[in-house]
Structures are given as structure tokens and as C-alpha cells.
Amino acid sequence: MDNVKFLTELNTQEVVGYIVADEGIEYDEAIDRFYTSSTFQKLSDADTGLYRESSAYLYELYKTERTTGKITPTDI
Secondary structure (H helix, E strand, O other): OOHHHHHHHHHHHHHHHHHHHHHOOOHHHHHHHHHOOHHHHHHHOHHHOHHHOOHHHHHHHHHHHHHHOOOOOOOO
């Protein structure tokens, strides 16, 4: 497995864990919410470089997307 894929999967697992803890929802629902988010789409695109960011940073992007409908920073 290449580093990009590994880091993407690791970050995804951690972000989903944050969603479960903070939103009090089941793991399957958290996975669905994150996988259908723009944040995940950007994370999955190696060209954005988001796979190199911390899971906490990615979770903040996700939360911003959930509340505003947009991901910030806008240059991603």
C-alpha cells in the first residue's frame, strides 16, 4: 500500500472516530457522513495534499463543511 492511501485510510478512521464521539452516532452512520462529504472527496484526491494533514485538522474542515456547507481554506 502506498503512503498516500495509507495516510488517507488512517486519517479517515480517526475522523470517523471523532464524529462518533462528538455527534453520538453509530459508527456506520459516521462513516456514511464522512464518505459523502466534500472533505473526504478532497482528502481522497492526492493532489490536494490533505492526506499529509492531521486528523484533527481534517475533522475541523469536516465540521466547518457541516455547518457552512463549504470547506475552508478555500484554496484546497
